[in-house]
Amino acid sequence: MQTEIPGTPRPFTLACPRPLQQHPRVLLAHGGGGLLMRQLLESLFLPAFQSPELDARHDGADLRVGGARLAFTTDSYVVRPLFFPGGDIGTLAVNGTVNDLAMCGARPLYLSCGFILEEGLPTSDLDRVVRSMRAAADAAGVRLVTGDTKVVDRGGADGLFVNTSGIGAIGHDLVIAPASVQPGDALIISGDIGRHGMAIMAVREGLEFETPLASDCAPLAEPALALLAAGVRVHCLRDLTRGGLASALCEIAEAGGLAIQVDERAIPVRPETAAACEILGLDPLHVACEGRFLAIVHADDADRALEVLRAHPVTAGAVQIGQTGAGEPRVTLRSRIGTTRIVEMLTGEQLPRIC
Amino acid sequence: MQTEIPGTPRPFTLACPRPLQQHPRVLLAHGGGGLLMRQLLESLFLPAFQSPELDARHDGADLRVGGARLAFTTDSYVVRPLFFPGGDIGTLAVNGTVNDLAMCGARPLYLSCGFILEEGLPTSDLDRVVRSMRAAADAAGVRLVTGDTKVVDRGGADGLFVNTSGIGAIGHDLVIAPASVQPGDALIISGDIGRHGMAIMAVREGLEFETPLASDCAPLAEPALALLAAGVRVHCLRDLTRGGLASALCEIAEAGGLAIQVDERAIPVRPETAAACEILGLDPLHVACEGRFLAIVHADDADRALEVLRAHPVTAGAVQIGQTGAGEPRVTLRSRIGTTRIVEMLTGEQLPRIC
Numbered sequence: 160m161q162t163e164i165p166g167t168p169r170p171f172t173l174a175c176p177r178p179l180q181q182h183p184r185v186l187l188a189h190g191g192g193g194l195l196m197r198q199l200l201e202s203l204f205l206p207a208f209q210s211p212e213l214d215a216r217h218d219g220a221d222l223r224v225g226g227a228r229l230a231f232t233t234d235s236y237v238v239r240p241l242f243f244p245g246g247d248i249g250t251l252a253v254n255g256t257v258n259d260l261a262m263c264g265a266r267p268l269y270l271s272c273g274f275i276l277e278e279g280l281p282t283s284d285l286d287r288v289v290r291s292m293r294a295a296a297d298a299a300g301v302r303l304v305t306g307d308t309k310v311v312d313r314g315g316a317d318g319l320f321v322n323t324s325g326i327g328a329i330g331h332d333l334v335i336a337p338a339s340v341q342p343g344d345a346l347i348i349s350g351d352i353g354r355h356g357m358a359i360m361a362v363r364e365g366l367e368f369e370t371p372l373a374s375d376c377a378p379l380a381e382p383a384l385a386l387l388a389a390g391v392r393v394h395c396l397r398d399l400t401r402g403g404l405a406s407a408l409c410e411i412a413e414a415g416g417l418a419i420q421v422d423e424r425a426i427p428v429r430p431e432t433a434a435a436c437e438i439l440g441l442d443p444l445h446v447a448c449e450g451r452f453l454a455i456v457h458a459d460d461a462d463r464a465l466e467v468l469r470a471h472p473v474t475a476g477a478v479q480i481g482q483t484g485a486g487e488p489r490v491t492l493r494s495r496i497g498t499t500r501i502v503e504m505l506t507g508e509q510l511p512r513i514c
Numbered sequence: 515m516q517t518e519i520p521g522t523p524r525p526f527t528l529a530c531p532r533p534l535q536q537h538p539r540v541l542l543a544h545g546g547g548g549l550l551m552r553q554l555l556e557s558l559f560l561p562a563f564q565s566p567e568l569d570a571r572h573d574g575a576d577l578r579v580g581g582a583r584l585a586f587t588t589d590s591y592v593v594r595p596l597f598f599p600g601g602d603i604g605t606l607a608v609n610g611t612v613n614d615l616a617m618c619g620a621r622p623l624y625l626s627c628g629f630i631l632e633e634g635l636p637t638s639d640l641d642r643v644v645r646s647m648r649a650a651a652d653a654a655g656v657r658l659v660t661g662d663t664k665v666v667d668r669g670g671a672d673g674l675f676v677n678t679s680g681i682g683a684i685g686h687d688l689v690i691a692p693a694s695v696q697p698g699d700a701l702i703i704s705g706d707i708g709r710h711g712m713a714i715m716a717v718r719e720g721l722e723f724e725t726p727l728a729s730d731c732a733p734l735a736e737p738a739l740a741l742l743a744a745g746v747r748v749h750c751l752r753d754l755t756r757g758g759l760a761s762a763l764c765e766i767a768e769a770g771g772l773a774i775q776v777d778e779r780a781i782p783v784r785p786e787t788a789a790a791c792e793i794l795g796l797d798p799l800h801v802a803c804e805g806r807f808l809a810i811v812h813a814d815d816a817d818r819a820l821e822v823l824r825a826h827p828v829t830a831g832a833v834q835i836g837q838t839g840a841g842e843p844r845v846t847l848r849s850r851i852g853t854t855r856i857v858e859m860l861t862g863e864q865l866p867r868i869c
Contacts, residue, residue, distance in 0.1 A: 185635040190665030203637070204661060207644040208627075208651075212659035220659035222624055225582030225683050233626035233679055234662045237670070269577055271588035272563075273677045275630070280540040282558070289562040296563075304567035304575035306559060309592045310545030311867060315672040316592075322628045324588055324679035328580050512666060 186508070192401025192447075193505035197410075216414045217336045218259040218398065221329065230265035232256060233324040239512045241284060241319060243362050245355075245374030248321055249291030251449060251514055254378050255400065256323040257299040261380035262396040262452060264335040264387055265327030267299060272306040273322040278313045288319065299378035301325070331387055337414035339394040342485040345461035346419065347454045349382065349468055350375070350476035351427040352404050356446035356513055357435040366438070370431040377450030382471040391464045392457035399451045400514055402504060405444040407453055408490040409504045419490045421481030421502070444492075445505055447513045455483065541863070547756025547802075548860035552765075571769045572691045573614040573752065576684065585620035587611060588679040594867045596639060596674060599713050600729030603676055604646030606804060606869055609733050610755065611678040612654040616735035617751040617807065619690040619742055620682030622654060627661040628677040633668045643674065654733035656680070682735075686742055692769035694749040697840040700816035701774065702809045704737065704823055705730070705831035706782040707759050711801035711868055712790040721793070725786040732805030737826040746819045747812035754806045755869055757859060760799040762808055763845040764859045774845045776836030776857070799847075800860055802868045810838065 181202055188195040205213055212220035219232030236252040246254075253270065260267040272292065276285065296303055333339070354375040361372050379398060386393050395415070397407045404426070412419045428436075428443045436443050450473060456464045461479055468477035490502040536557055543550040560568055567575035574587030591607040601609075608625065615622040627647065631640065651658055688694070709730040716727050734753060741748050750770070752762045759781065767774045783791075783798045791798050805828060811819045816834055823832035845857040 181637065183637060185631045185633055185637060185640065185665055187633050187665050187667060190631065190663055196663065199663065203641055203644055204663075207641075207648045208658040208661070209648075210657045210659050212624075212657070213661065220624065220626075222659065222681070224579070224584050224623060224681060225685075227580030227582035227584075229579050229582075229681075231624060231626060231681060232660050233628045233677065235628040235630050235664045235677060237630060237664045237666050268579060269567075269575065269586060271575075271586060271679050273588045273590040273628075273679070275590050275592060275675055276540045276545065278540060278542050282536065282538060282540060285540065286558055286562075289558055293562045293564075302565045302567070303563040304565050304577065305587050306563070306568065307589045308545055308551065308554065308559075309590045309867075309869075310540055310542050311592050311672060312542060314669070315867075316675075317666060317670040320630055320671070320675070322588065322590060322677035322679075324626050324628070324677075326577070326579060326584075326586060326681065330580075512664075512670075514664075 187511045188508035191505060191508035192406050195506060215336050218262040221263060228329040230260050230263035230327040230329055232259040233322065234259060235320060235322040236514055237320050237512050238514050240362055243374060244358050244371060246376040247288060247291050248319065249288035250295045250376050252321040252323045253292050253295035253299060254376050254449060255514060256325040257301055258379045258398040260325045260327035261383040262398050264331060264333060265329045266384060267301045267325055267327045267380050269304045269326045270296065270301050271324045272303050274308045275316050275320040276308065276310045277316040277318050278310055280318050299380060333393060335393055335396055337395055337411045340411060340415040340417060340455050340483055341394060342417055342483055343458050344394055344455045344483045345458045345479050346421060346481040347456065347461065347464055347477055348480050349452050349474040351429045352399060352448050352451055353428060353432045353436060353443040353446035355449040356510055357432050359513055360439060360510055361435060368431055368435060372431055372435060375448050375450035377473045379450065379452050379473065382468050382474040385467050385471065386454060386464055389463060389467045391460045391467065393454060395455040397453045399448040399453065401447055403445045403447055405502050406504050408502060412488045412490050416488050418484040418486040418488065419481060420484060421492050423492050423494045425478055425480040427476055427478060441509060444502065445509050449514065542866045543863035546860060546863035547761050550861060570691050573617040576618060583684040585615050585618035585682040585684055587614040588677065589614060590675060590677040591869055592675050592867055593869050595717055598717050598729060599726060601731040602643060602646050603674065604643035605650045605731050607676040607678045608647050608650035608654060609731050609804060610869060611680040612656055613734045613753045615680050615682035616738040617753050619686060619688060620684045621739060622656045622680055622682045622735050624659045624681045625651065625656050626679045627658050629663045630671050630675040631663065631665045632671040632673050633665055635673050654735060688748060690748055690751055692750055692766045695766060695770040695772060695810050695838055696749060697772055697838055698813050699749055699810050699838045700813045700834050701776060701836040702811065702816065702819055702832055703835050704807050704829040706784045707754060707803050707806055708783060708787045708791060708798040708801035710804040711865055712787050714868055715794060715865055716790060723786055723790060727786055727790060730803050730805040732828045734805065734807050734828065737823050737829040740822050740826065741809060741819055744818060744822045746815045748809060750810040752808045754803040754808065756802055758800045758802055760857050761859050763857060767843045767845050771843050773839040773841040773843065774836060775839060776847050778847050778849045780833055780835040782831055782833060796864060799857065800864050804869065
């Protein structure tokens with residue numbers, strides 16, 4: 160049904176499908192969630208570390224310890240500014256790691272917290288971040304159980320970086336990972352995309368809109384676990400952070416070895432997000448969210464999944480945006496004007512220091 | 515036996531026992547492992563996070579997940595220079611977290627790895643660090659299973675920071691923590707102190723010695739677990755990192771609520787370390803190690819513990835340096851010249867960015 164039309168313009172695609180030479184120095188785009196980041200992973204980290212858990216290319220590792228099945232994940236947060244509409248680096252650090260655990264189908268339980276502080280940081284800022292973390296942890300039902308603080312000299316770090324790692328309990332027998340996705344599965348998105356990235360960008364660029372943009376940062380474990388509890392055959396879950404929806408789709412298509420078709424008209428983008436994207440020339444598909452995820456489920460369970468998600472405030476706007484198919488592992492998008500284009504990862508960095 | 519002699523000079527003590535006012539800005543010393551760091555912990559992190567695991571004030575959290583007992587710990591590494599005699603930031607990041615797990619009496623199993631890279635970092639440096647991490651992980655018997663990479667713009671970070679968090683399995687019923695220490699326990703140190711800190715300092719200051727100083731960075735899980743396997747009644751384990759032996763002793767005395775007496779003549783310090791300390795006016799008691807630990811064991815098991823430790827190359831230099839007693843929680847040291855002084859945590863920062 161959705162075949163590619165040769166010569167279709169690709170207004171939003173900055174991607175270059177050719178593998179790039181390895182760079183002698185680290186570029187901002189190596190951290191952007193796009194193609195360069197994948198190259199760094201594939202050329203450097205995966206060959207050196209060689210573990211089946213890393214090879215699974217999921218948001219966290221699925222482990223067994225003493226008879227228990229658990230998920231383990233880590234993320235560092237370097238967002239600038241530290242405080243933004245809808246959250247701060249602390250809420251982001253808790254929710255981001257909680258969400259990575261949830262995307263493994265795990266119940267988030269415990270977080271660690273590693274601070275790197277720059278000498279001269281106002282302690283009131285640190286205090287505010289720490290309180291945000293506690294509030295976010297309470298909201299997500301997790302406990303901060305171990306920590307570390309390093310201080311580097313003035314000029315050695317940009318104020319404050321946080322790493323949170325997390326442990327969650329996996330209470331089911333599913334393998335929730337790209338490898339479990341089947342042709343014919345339904346792709347469901349949990350809500351509108353791009354608000355986190357545009358909220359950060361608006362603050363940085365000093366943009367003001369009639370409807371202020373606030374980050375969508377939120378914990379996603381409850382709705383994700385509710386899908387499992389409802390018996391929905393969940394094949395893969397993926398939260399949409401760096402690289403946005405486009406990167407998540409491309410990663411899953413490639414890691415799962417299947418085609419993905421999405422319908423642009425079905426993808427929810429709020430008018431204020433779309434307006435901000437238009438002003439700055441950005442594609443919402445590539446803009447980060449921090450409270451949205453993609454659920455890939457058995458097609459027969461799609462309606463049930465939507466019903467479950469819509470019962471939770473944070474996923475009330477869930478909709479099906481496409482489906483998977485057999486064929487070449489790539490992502491095709493049927494645009495608003497009816498044309499079809501291939502969605503690719505960014506090669507450059509659209510918006511650094513977003514999380 | 516070891517009473518304090520009034521008027522005894524305290525040549526090595528830079529500590530101020532009075533609580534300091536909270537500082538409006540973060541100082542380097544807030545990350546130094548001394549009194550200011552403890553104040554930051556007590557005035558900010560512990561009240562905000564309030565968890566029994568943090569209150570235990572140990573190197574890692576002792577958790578239950580799905581019937582399994584496990585240890586969970588985190589550390590960020592910001593050492594400068596990235597490469598130094600005896601190791602680099604990668605070996606340090608693996609061994610440091612492996613050792614924190616070992617100090618919980620856990621078998622280290624899985625590590626996460628979060629990189630914060632500065633734009634412009636030579637990828638060859640990153641490659642070298644990553645290979646070191648893999649080699650150190652293999653040596654310690656752990657697997658790097660999940661990771662994250664962020665890149666910050668030039669000037670936003672000092673080249674490369676690493677966070678490693680770790681999970682270990684606890685296979686015994688002991689509570690290895692300051693609260694388990696009893697009066698009359700034996701204090702055993704696993705080898706000579708201060709080499710890591712002085713190796714870093716020598717590189718930074720461009721000092722050269724006839725006998726080059728190399729870091730003592732090493733994994734400690736095997737000897738620590740061997741103590742448990744041999745049936746030694748281990749009450750507390752603590753690796754000696756920031757703040758050195760002095761901070762470890764003070765923390766345990768305070769958290770365990772008991773007196774500690776140590777004999778300076780028994781504390782092993784290599785001549786080259788002592789010479790470097792003398793040149794720079796530093797007290798070896800306050801200098802960081804990265805491959806040394808303190809084992810506090812039932813007095814009747816001290817000989818057995820020494821025998822077990824001496825059978826492992828990394829702890830071949832183990833000796834008893836003192837014992838615990840009832841009384842006011844403080845650390846007294848009988849000096850080489852026969853006087854007795856109180857050992858205190860540093861209030862300032864002797865040597866920043868050591869790990």
